[in-house]
Structures are given as structure tokens and as C-alpha cells.
Amino acid sequence: MEYKDTLRMPKTAFEMRGKLPTKEPLFQKRxxxxxxxxxxxxxxxxxxxxxxxxxxxxxxxxIHIGHALNKIxxxxxxxxxxxxxxxxxxxxxxxxxxxPIEHAITKLGHDRxxxxxxxxxxxxxxxxxxxxxxxxxxxxxxxxxxxxxxPYITLTKEYEADQIKIxxxxxxxxxxxxxxKPVYWSPSSESALAEAEIEYHDIKSPTIFVSFPVVDTKxxxxxxxxxxxxxxxxxxxxxxxxxxxxADFTYAVVQSxxxxxxxxxxxxxxxxxxxxLSEKNIVKTxxxxxxxxxxxxxxxxxxxxxxxxxxxxxxxxxxGCVHTAPGHGVDDFNxxxxxxxxxxxxxxxxxxxxxEAGAFLEGQYVDDANKTVVKKLDELGVxxxxxxxxxxxxxxxxxxxxxxxxxxxxxxxxxxxxREKVLNEIDNISWVPSWxxxxxxxxxxxxxxxxxxRQRAWGVPIPILYAEDGTPIMEExxxxxIAELVREHGTNxxxxxxxxxxxxxxxxxPGSPNGKFRKETDIMDVWFDSGSxxxxxxxxxxxxxxxxxxxxxxxxxxxxxxxxxxxxxxxYGSAPYKQVLSHGFIMDGKGMKMxxxxxxxxxxxxxxxxxGADILRLWATSxxxxxxxxxxxxxxxxxxxxxxxxxxxxxxxxxxxxxEDFTKADLVPVEKLDDLDKYMLIRLNDVNExxxxxxxxxxxxxxTSMLSNLMTNELSAYYLDYAKDVLYIEKQDDPKRRMMQTxxxxxxxxxxxxxxxxxTHTCEEVNDFFHTEAESIHLGEFxxxxxxENADAIREKVERLLVIRNDVLKALEEARAEKIIGKSxxxxxxxxxxDDDNRLIDEMLGERLAQWLIVSEATLTNVELKPYxxxxxxxxxxxxxxxxxxxxxxxxxREDGLCDRCAKVLK
Numbered sequence: 001m002e003y004k005d006t007l008r009m010p011k012t013a014f015e016m017r018g019k020l021p022t023k024e025p026l027f028q029k030r031x032x033x034x035x036x037x038x039x040x041x042x043x044x045x046x047x048x049x050x051x052x053x054x055x056x057x058x059x060x061x062x063i064h065i066g067h068a069l070n071k072i073x074x075x076x077x078x079x080x081x082x083x084x085x086x087x088x089x090x091x092x093x094x095x096x097x098x099x100p101i102e103h104a105i106t107k108l109g110h111d112r113x114x115x116x117x118x119x120x121x122x123x124x125x126x127x128x129x130x131x132x133x134x135x136x137x138x139x140x141x142x143x144x145x146x147x148x149x150x151p152y153i154t155l156t157k158e159y160e161a162d163q164i165k166i167x168x169x170x171x172x173x174x175x176x177x178x179x180x181k182p183v184y185w186s187p188s189s190e191s192a193l194a195e196a197e198i199e200y201h202d203i204k205s206p207t208i209f210v211s212f213p214v215v216d217t218k219x220x221x222x223x224x225x226x227x228x229x230x231x232x233x234x235x236x237x238x239x240x241x242x243x244x245x246x247a248d249f250t251y252a253v254v255q256s257x258x259x260x261x262x263x264x265x266x267x268x269x270x271x272x273x274x275x276x277l278s279e280k281n282i283v284k285t286x287x288x289x290x291x292x293x294x295x296x297x298x299x300x301x302x303x304x305x306x307x308x309x310x311x312x313x314x315x316x317x318x319x320g321c322v323h324t325a326p327g328h329g330v331d332d333f334n335x336x337x338x339x340x341x342x343x344x345x346x347x348x349x350x351x352x353x354x355x356e357a358g359a360f361l362e363g364q365y366v367d368d369a370n371k372t373v374v375k376k377l378d379e380l381g382v383x384x385x386x387x388x389x390x391x392x393x394x395x396x397x398x399x400x401x402x403x404x405x406x407x408x409x410x411x412x413x414x415x416x417x418x419r420e421k422v423l424n425e426i427d428n429i430s431w432v433p434s435w436x437x438x439x440x441x442x443x444x445x446x447x448x449x450x451x452x453x454r455q456r457a458w459g460v461p462i463p464i465l466y467a468e469d470g471t472p473i474m475e476e477x478x479x480x481x482i483a484e485l486v487r488e489h490g491t492n493x494x495x496x497x498x499x500x501x502x503x504x505x506x507x508x509x510p511g512s513p514n515g516k517f518r519k520e521t522d523i524m525d526v527w528f529d530s531g532s533x534x535x536x537x538x539x540x541x542x543x544x545x546x547x548x549x550x551x552x553x554x555x556x557x558x559x560x561x562x563x564x565x566x567x568x569x570x571x572y573g574s575a576p577y578k579q580v581l582s583h584g585f586i587m588d589g590k591g592m593k594m595x596x597x598x599x600x601x602x603x604x605x606x607x608x609x610x611x612g613a614d615i616l617r618l619w620a621t622s623x624x625x626x627x628x629x630x631x632x633x634x635x636x637x638x639x640x641x642x643x644x645x646x647x648x649x650x651x652x653x654x655x656x657x658x659x660e661d662f663t664k665a666d667l668v669p670v671e672k673l674d675d676l677d678k679y680m681l682i683r684l685n686d687v688n689e690x691x692x693x694x695x696x697x698x699x700x701x702x703x704t705s706m707l708s709n710l711m712t713n714e715l716s717a718y719y720l721d722y723a724k725d726v727l728y729i730e731k732q733d734d735p736k737r738r739m740m741q742t743x744x745x746x747x748x749x750x751x752x753x754x755x756x757x758x759x760t761h762t763c764e765e766v767n768d769f770f771h772t773e774a775e776s777i778h779l780g781e782f783x784x785x786x787x788x789e790n791a792d793a794i795r796e797k798v799e800r801l802l803v804i805r806n807d808v809l810k811a812l813e814e815a816r817a818e819k820i821i822g823k824s825x826x827x828x829x830x831x832x833x834x835d836d837d838n839r840l841i842d843e844m845l846g847e848r849l850a851q852w853l854i855v856s857e858a859t860l861t862n863v864e865l866k867p868y869x870x871x872x873x874x875x876x877x878x879x880x881x882x883x884x885x886x887x888x889x890x891x892x893x894r895e896d897g898l899c900d901r902c903a904k905v906l907k
Contacts, residue, residue, distance in 0.1 A: 003885040003898075006906060007728045008737075010655020014769050018647055020612020024761045028140060036778060037090075037145050043779055044087035052077055053538050053547035053577070054146075055560045056093035056154065056530050059131035060100045063138035065586050065631055066553065068604040072620040073583065073700065074551055075144040079757035080695035083782045090146040091537055092139070096128040096155040097459040098526040099189055099398055117457050118495040124458040125492075128155055138604065143613045143760040145778070152537035154460075154529045159536035161487035164463050166532050167524070168479030170570050175414045176452075178464075178472060180343050182326075182333050183451045185406035187351025187366075188399035191455045192410055194525050195447070196559040199397045202390050205232045206370055209275070209319065209384040210377055211261065212243060212296035215304050220290060225253055225260040227296050227307070228271070228384060230318040232391065235369035237377070238357035239325035240298060241341045242306045244332075245288035246313035249320055255281040258384075262291075264320025271319060275384045288313075299382045300358065310335040327407035330448060343407035349455070351404055366404055411453035411462050411522065418570055419444060425565065425575040432581045432698060433626050439557050440565070440580075450566065452525045459523030461494040465502060466518045467511030477504055494519065531563030534576035550577040554584055581698055584628040593628075602631055614759045615639050621700035621758050642708050646755070647762065649711040652720055653748040654769050656727050657741050668735075668742040670786055675844055676852075677743045679798040680719050681786045683710065684750045691754045692782055700758070707754055715747060718802070725851055729886045731905055748772075750783040797844060801852075804837060807868035808853050815875035825887055827855040828879070832865045832872035856880070856889035 052074060057067055074090070082088040105123050106112060112120050136148055152159060170176050184193040211226035227243050245251065252265040256272070257279040263271055265285055272280045288309060295304040305324075312331040313322050326336030327345030336343070346357035353361040353369050360376065361369050377383040394403050415422075422444050431437040453462055463482045465473045481504040485493050494502065499517040508515065539545050546568070552560055561580055568576030585593055588602075607616050619639045623629035656662075670681060687710045694702045723740045730737045749772055756763040756777045767777035788794070808831070812824050821827045829850070833841070838860060841849060850858040856878040865872035878889040883899040885906075890899035898906070 003902075006885065008661070008730075008732060009728060010652060011658045011661070012651060012655040012769060014651050014654045014766065016648065016651055018612060018614070018643065018762065020614055020761065021609055023765065024143065024608070024613050025141075027761045027764050028143065030764075031145070031776075031778075032140075034775070036776060037147055039775075040082055040145065040779060041087060041089065044082065044085070047085055047087045049544065050081040050084075050086035050088050050549075051538065051543050051547045052081075052088070052090060052549045052551060053534065054091060054093045055550065055552040055556065056095040056152070056533060057135065058098070058100065059094045059096045059128050059135060059153075060104060061131065063135050063604055065602045065604055065607075067135070067138070068142060068607075068616060069583060069586060069620050069625060069629075070551075070553065071139050071144055072142055072617050073625060073698075075142070075146075075760075076617070076621060076695075076700060076757045077549070077551065077698065078145065079760070079778065082778075083753065083757060083780065084692065084695070085781055089541070089543055091150070091152055091541055092136075092146045092148055093152040093530075093533055093537055094128075094132045094135070094154065095526060095530045096132065096153055097124075097523070097529055099191065099456060099458075101128055101131075102456060102458045103398075112457070116495075118492050120457055121492055121495060125155055129153075141608055141613060142604065143617065152533060152540075154526075154533075154536070155490075157487055157490040158540065159532075160460050160491045161483045162536040162540060163460055163524070163529060163532045164479065164483045164486055166535060166567060166571050167463060167528070168476070168483065170413065170567075171474045171479070172476055173570075175417055175570055176411065176474075177414060178409065178411050179449075180407055180409045181412075182328055182330055182343065182345075182405040182407045183410055184394060184403050185349075185351075185408065186396040186399065186401070186403045187349070188396055188401040190349045192408065192451050192453060193396060193403060194451065194527050194563075196527050196562065197397050198394045198403065200392045201395050201400075203393045203402060204388055204390050205393070206234055206374060206386055207232045207389050208234050208374060208377065208386045209271075210237070210299060210323075211259075211382045211384060212299065212305055214294060215297050216295040218294050220286070220294060221253070222260075225262050226382075227262045227321045228319045229321050229323040231323040232389065233328070233366075233370070234373040234377075235347075235353070235366040236325045236328045237299070237323070237373050238301060238346055238353070238361060239327050239344050240301075240305055240323055241303075241326055241344060242308045242324035242332075242336060242339065243296060244308050244310040244313055244322040244324045244335055245291060245320065246311070246315075247287065247289040247292075247309045249288045249313070249315065250285050251288055251291065251320065252285050253283045255279060255283050262321065264315055266315060267318075267320060274387075299377055299380055306339060306341070308335060308339050328405045330405065333407065345407040347404065347406055349408075410451045411464075411520075413450040413452050413528075413566065413570070415444070415447050415449050415566065418566070419447075421573070422565060422569045422575075425569055429575055429577065430579040432579065436557065436580055436582060440561065443558060443562060444565075450525075450563075452528050453522040454525055455521075456523050457495075459526060460491050460529060462520045462522050462524055463494070464520040465499055466520070467509045468514060468516050469511040471509075471511040472520075473509060473517075478507065527559065527563040528567065530560050531567040534564060534568050535571065538576075545572060546574065546576045546578055548577075549579045549581060551581040551583070554582040556582065583625040587628050587630045588632055607636065611636055611640055612761070614762050615643055617758055617760065618643055618704065622704045624701055642704070643759075643762075645712050645716070646708060646759070649716050649720070650748065650751070650762075650766050652716070653744050653751075654766065656723075657745050657748065657770075661732060662738075662741045662745065664745075666733075666738055666741065667745060668739050670788060673739050673742065674736070675794045676798060677739045678788050678791075678794050680714070680743045681746060682788055682791050682795055683714055684747060685785045685788070685791075688750050688754060688783055688785060695757070703754070704758065707751065711751065718805075719743070722852055722854060725854070725886070725888075729902065729905065746783075746786070752777060753780060753783045756780070797840060800837070800840060801844060803869065804831075804833060804841075804871050805853065807871040807873060808855075810868060811866070811873040811875050812855070820875060821877055824854050825856050825889065826877055828857040828859070828876045829853060829855050830859050830861050830863070830865060830874040830876070832861050832863060833870070837870070 078088045078090045101124050186193050209230045213226045217223045250265045254261050256277045291307050292309050294307040324332045326333045326341045327343040346354045351366050353364045355362045426441050499519040564576050687706050691703050726737050752766050763777050773780040815821045865874045880889040880891045883890050884897050885902040892899050
């Protein structure tokens, strides 16, 4: 007889190897054919709703690892809340307008100047939809669930019409206006930019100190003095209209060998050293407010500069006399308006100097003009010092080139009028991490009015028509008519029709006696597009406002979180979200931020092809995603190893509760289980409860850690190891075996449901063998807790036993190292423990002590032995013969060599 054939070894077709890249597409196909998303919604019809509103990625190029992190974590949130019992609608979205798509079309060989705007826009439209489809397929390969057959896309007619209605309501309430002021201007894009489209990089700039001779003293000065201004942008000197002082600072008139100079008194010593001046005699001092209204001669323009006062003037750099060009800076503009100064801007849309800057500068790009201006000032003898500094400077986030501040006529959304309301809303939102509240509060508190116009072709037009006299028409009936035209035809109707065809039939305006109109040519900032998604997607699809959660990268505090908050508060009177969650950026194994330009980016497609999407999902939920997190091949290998252990544990569980061996009818009631078995249910309860709480609080790394530790340490390394002796050797219906199988069954059920939001494909595969849910594990809920009486007492007893067991494991390891034994079944363990522990062992284990310790014999003794943490232990080689069936050493003298236990089982 082959005794191995009599053992009840695990039997399952659940494979040891995951083969995820091969299997996952099959599950994705199954879910699509079953319309799993709508089945999930149908099953939760009438349940409370948890709505995670998707922030739209930009539709341009293949998805990158940042996309993958974002979509995977959103999917985990959606699936986990579904398993908590919520109805979880999830409509993915795409941001599809803007400059990158215009550039992409140009790179494809299309000359925008050789076609109409409407024709160019059609090319952009088709290209954007191609990108949406490409990215959609990339997301679906991650195993995500959502209404991907009906996403929201910012270029659709319905979405654009809703966006125009939002603009219209804000305009009618006085929150939209046209004005001339300095804005972020990108010469490389030839367009105004929003704050969210700016990123900062260090650049090297010339900083200059220039003298402006006094012209009109206002009876305060002598007339032979000069103000010393400084700037890091010499090209703005032609636009200088004023010199700004701080009213409360003390300024000194200082005699030098080059004349009398006026600077901040506390900076005299450091400036004289910088200028290389030896004579330093303070003639007189004045408060800044005493010098207001004095004028000084511009170094090379035929005009004077007015001395004005401003709170933005500080003493930490420069001279305390701030060069002021209202057309090239926000502070300059704001203080200039108080003094009636114009926003003079002699720079064109390409960043080149115009003739108003002076003939010697005309046509020069601002960087080149820097050199020319410095040279001119030096020739005129008014340049006291030029030096180079490295400082942080704003750049266009798309072209990566420096921007300029340039006064232009633009459309703005007023922040001032709703600032207090928005700030109050921020206080009512839950922010995760909590620092998000302070960050957003400061951004809104400090934010100027939002420039929403862009000088581009591909986007939603600013729906303003002008009368013949130039009056912008802001009338509800006109806005409503335009919105309905867009809802029917899309925004290309704005570019295909004449202005007169865009007004309602029979419409007249006093400013257009001849019935003629013209239309605005600027489009809306794309952040206005995406910031309207709460209406164009969420409300339009019938979901309640506000959303339960917005979740994006931390850069969206100045982007989508910001624009959505402003627009939502302006339109509805309240924030569009109840809670905001953010994640960090992804770094490579060396701590460098991943990007294509650094050639260190990891493609999600490559990862899923090599490892499988579940490995990528395990990575995303294992890292501290709220901070910057790392990704490398080494890290993925570690995730693969964790996955392997999880999968093998599931395989062991399935193999020992195979349907032909064990069914639900064989489950032993909880109250009839041994305390050792009940303890495992108590531990399952602990982890189950903590896992649900962690899902609620988005602590995903805690979940993967708790679940993998339970499976690897407490199950595989302890309970399952100890259970093998019973599961394999006893009769099929042995009561103790059925108890252990009951624990294994419950463990599989709890763990399968707990892992399901993360390991979506693997858990569906496990469910195919386990049948927790008839059709899909993703239509189920988290497992309920077990009712275990006297749980605390049982926990205390078993945990004490486990401390004793740890001492035995140390002793066995030492005996193995000393070559006393090989495997643990060769051991005879002698234990000397306290009287209390003796009684505990007798109560909990009785004659099963050796079996529990996985040794052939265990003896309790009063003899003093080698001390360990809580027990005294000695390990000897067990005497006897090895049972050919169970491999335990026995003193049996049976002819077949079987131990009494195995002989009884086989009888």
C-alpha cells in the first residue's frame, strides 16, 4: 500500500502560478460582457450613495504611471465602498481642449493658417477622441470598474452647453468681467495662462541698480538727488512709470563721490559696499510718506516717474525704492491703479519689444532686450551696478519656457466677490491629508481674479457678442440661446456662423442700430472646462451635488480642486465636494521624479505585460501614496513576492476545503469550535474590522500590511502549519478536522472579500473556486464579524500559549543549528513552565501539545532546564521509529510501522 495515497492532501485546480498577464484580460472581457458596472448599481438600487467624482485626465498620449496610481486608488475606493453597502456611481472623464492638442495637430503636419478655425477644430476634435479611446483601453487593463462606455468628455455638445450656462449665470451675477491688467503670458504659447498652468524653475537673471534723477522736488528735496531703483527684469525699464516707497520706512539722502542718492537708510552700508563708493555722508532722512508725489526723470524715455507708496515694498532686498511698471506686474498694477497710472505694456504677444519701448529695442525678444537695456543704461552713466542672481521664476508648464507678466485685455472671473464664501466653504470640507485645508485656504486668500480667456482656437468660446458700439452683451436670453445652439450643434457653431446668426430671432440692441454684431474670439481657460465637471457630468447624470469625494494629485490644489471650488461655489453657493483626498508624485528607485524627459518613466502597459495588473494594484496600495512614493523594478519584485505568498495561502485554503471534501453543510457552529480555532476567528474579526475602517479612511497600505501579515504569519506560519497534521492525516469527517476546515472556510471568505477591492482579478479567480458570490465577488459585501463568546479570555489564553510556542521555536532552531535534530518532527521537547502555564496547556491542548508544537513528543517536567523568555526548554532527538504515513516518530511495534493513530484512521 502507498500510504501517501491515503493522506487527504489539498486538491484544487487553483494554480500556484498566477499567470496574471494571461488571465487578467479574460476576466476583463467577462466583466465587460456581463456589464458588471450596471449590475453593481442595480444591486445597490435604493442604498445610500457614495459618489467619487472623477477628475478628468488630459487626453493626450498613453497613460503614465501617475495615471495608473490615480485610477487604481480611485477604483479601490469605489469598490471598497460598494462592499460596505453603498451605491457607487463612477463616471470617468476626460479633459480634451487646450494647447497640447493644438500642438499635436500641428506636429502631424497640419498648417493652422491654411484652414479655417472650424476646420482646425474638427481635426482637434477627432484627435482628442482618439486619445480618449487609447487612454480608456489603458485604464481598463488596470481592472477598473466604471461607466467607461458613457464617460464625460469636455468636448461633447451637452457638456459644452452646461459650461456656457455656468459662465452665463456667473456673468449675470457680476462675477465675469473684461479688464486690462497684467497676466501670466506665455510668449512660447502666445496666450495668457492660469496660475495652475505655471511651474517654477530656477533661472539666472541680471539684477540692476539704476539712478533716476529728481525733477519735481515738491518743495521737499533740494533737486540734485537721484532715487536708486533695482530690478531683475531690465527689459521692463522702458515701461517704468513710477518708483514705489514704503510710507513707514526711513529713507536717507546720501552724499557720494557720484552724487546724492536716495535709498533705504538701513541698507546704506551694504549698498555702498556693493556700488564700490567710498564717500558716504547721510545728508538728511525722510519717511517714505514725505516723498510721495515727487517725480524723477526716466533714464532714456521722455517722461517722468512718479514717487508713490505701497505696502508691498520690503527691506529684505534691493534699495527700498521699487521700480514700478504697472503693465508688467500685479503689485505694480494694483498700486499704479491707486495713482491713476496706465497699464503700459510695450511688449507684443510673442514677447518682443514694440516701438513704444524705444527704437533701439524694437523687435528684440525680452531676453535680448535685457542686454540692450543694461548696455544703454551703462552708456548713459546711470547704471550703478549689474550682477547675476539665481532665483525661482515662473515657466509655462507645457512649453517649459519662461513666461512674462504682460498687461492685456482679458476676461476675468472675480474672486474678490466670492472670496469669503469660498473660504467659509473650505472650513466645512474634510481634507485628507489635513494640511490640504491650510494650503487651499492660503491659495484662495491670496488669489487674484482669475484670467479665464485664452488666445487659442481649440476650446469652448467665451460666449460674448459685442454690439456695434463695442458693448459686450450680457443678457440672459442671449446666453440661453447660445447655450441651446451649442447643445444642438456643439461649439463649432460659434466659429462656423456669423455673429448675427448667434443671437435670438428678432433680437435688437440699442448699441447696434444697424443690427450688426461681432463675437469674442478668445476661448475659455481649460480649467474652467474641467472645473465645470460637477455640473457637466455629476449633476447632468442625475447624481446629487456635492460629490462625496474628489481625489487627485497634490498639484490639483492649484488646479482642479481650485477651479471646481470657485465655479461650484459661484454657481451653487456651496463647494462641489464634501471631502478632498490627494496623492503625491511617483519617484524612481533613486528618488528622482518620474518623467519622460528624464527617461525614467515606467509604463503601466509594460508592468501589466510583465507582472500583471494585480501586481501594479498591490504596489499602488502598498506605498504611502499621500506623499511622494517610489516605483522601480526592485519594488515590483517585492510586490510580486508578497502576491505570491497571498496567492499560495489562498491555494492552501481552497485545497483543503474542496467541494468534494467539504461543503457549507459541514461547517461547525462557532460556539462548538475549540478555543484554538475560535482564536483564529477572533483574529479574523480583528483584521476584518480594522480593514473596513482603513478602507473608510483610505489607509490602503495599512490594509495590505494587515492582510498579508495575517496570511503569512498567523495563518501560513502558525495555524495552517499546525493544521496540516490534522487535515492530511485524520479521517475526512473527523470532528477536529471539520473544525479546522470551518476555520479555513471562514478565513477564505473573510480574506477574499477583504482583498477584492485591491486584487480584483485574483479574487475573482478565487471566487470561481470558492463561490462566495454566485456571479462575481465584486457583487458582494465585506464579511460580517463572527459572534465569539468570551473572546477576550480566549485571546489572552492563546496569546500566552503563542509566547510559549515562540520559546520552543527558538529552542528547536538552536537544536537544528547544533545538529541535534533535522526537521522538527525528530524532536522530543521537554518543557518546564509555571504552574499557571501548566494548567493553561492542560486546559487548552491536553494531549495535543506535541501536535500543536509540530514535534513528535512533548513532555512537561519540573526539572530545571535552559531558560527562555517564559519557559525552560530542552530539545532531544525523539526515540522510536518514523511512521511511514504521518512521519511522526512513534514507539509503535506494529509490523507495518504505522503509529496507533494512523492505524486507527486506516482501519
